[in-house]
Amino acid sequence: MGIFDWLTPKNNVPGHSKETIVGAIVNLLTPYQLVDKHKLTGLRLAVTCTTSTEKESCRAALDTDEFRLLLHRKLLDYGITLPDTYLFNWEITATPPDWPDALVRGPYTLLLLKQGQPTAFESIAVALRLEALNGQLHKPYYTLEPTDSQVYTIGRGLRPRLESGQYRLNAIAFVDAAEADFNSGEGESNKMISRNHARIVVKPTGLWLCAEEGGIPPKNKLKVHTAQGALIRLYDLRVSHLLAPGDQIELGDGLMLLISAEPTSTPTT
Numbered sequence: 001m002g003i004f005d006w007l008t009p010k011n012n013v014p015g016h017s018k019e020t021i022v023g024a025i026v027n028l029l030t031p032y033q034l035v036d037k038h039k040l041t042g043l044r045l046a047v048t049c050t051t052s053t054e055k056e057s058c059r060a061a062l063d064t065d066e067f068r069l070l071l072h073r074k075l076l077d078y079g080i081t082l083p084d085t086y087l088f089n090w091e092i093t094a095t096p097p098d099w100p101d102a103l104v105r106g107p108y109t110l111l112l113l114k115q116g117q118p119t120a121f122e123s124i125a126v127a128l129r130l131e132a133l134n135g136q137l138h139k140p141y142y143t144l145e146p147t148d149s150q151v152y153t154i155g156r157g158l159r160p161r162l163e164s165g166q167y168r169l170n171a172i173a174f175v176d177a178a179e180a181d182f183n184s185g186e187g188e189s190n191k192m193i194s195r196n197h198a199r200i201v202v203k204p205t206g207l208w209l210c211a212e213e214g215g216i217p218p219k220n221k222l223k224v225h226t227a228q229g230a231l232i233r234l235y236d237l238r239v240s241h242l243l244a245p246g247d248q249i250e251l252g253d254g255l256m257l258l259i260s261a262e263p264t265s266t267p268t269t
Helices: 018-032 052-062 065-077 188-192
Strands: 040-048 087-093 103-105 108-114 128-132 142-144 151-156 172-174 198-203 206-211 222-225 231-233 240-242 248-251 255-261
Touching: 018 040, 018 052, 018 065, 018 103, 018 108, 040 052, 052 087, 052 231, 052 240, 188 255, 206 222
Parallel strands: 040 087, 151 172
Antiparallel strands: 040 108, 103 108, 128 142, 128 255, 151 198, 198 206, 206 240, 222 231, 222 248, 248 255
């Protein structure tokens, strides 16, 4: 057993934790302790996942500030230094990517960015359209443009007041019963969702759905029925889901939103 083998995830263990992913990266970078470390400017990681459980645990591990801090600390522990402003991008794939000169260990594929290479990742986020399958939104549909906003908040009411006393502005708003446009028939199911239920965050890899305080148990629920038939439960503030055309977002007990491709969308760079 090698000095770093205890950090490496075993193939028969489902799911991914912060510790196992960091361990794999450290393992892959160990040969660079004394060679070229001053030339590294960033890392690009792909994690190959074959089940919804793996994907969910991987997103929960990677989509946090804690992961980057743990990675930075472990790299320093083993003498691997990266610039304070180093780039780190990650993605989840069904099959290992074919990246030239990439390092591979189990389900992890790591690409090293060095001086002289492009220092910015090309954004693959594209515009999506969101519309209600039931319930009453303030608009017939919403266009989610990666260049328009970094965060799209979702909840009941355009400007609801939360229990804390703070007012919230919902970019994607279901009509509240107290608002003038409320339709008692169409909007009856709106009562199922919270004022601060969820948000969609724009990242270079796409548009990610996350739960907020009002959208997690025991207060409420947030799920995604993917186009492939998988059910993703966003039960924690740290869990997120990369949205794709065909996904259906379930808020509360049965209020559904549909994600589709925006007809005029083009990749941003």
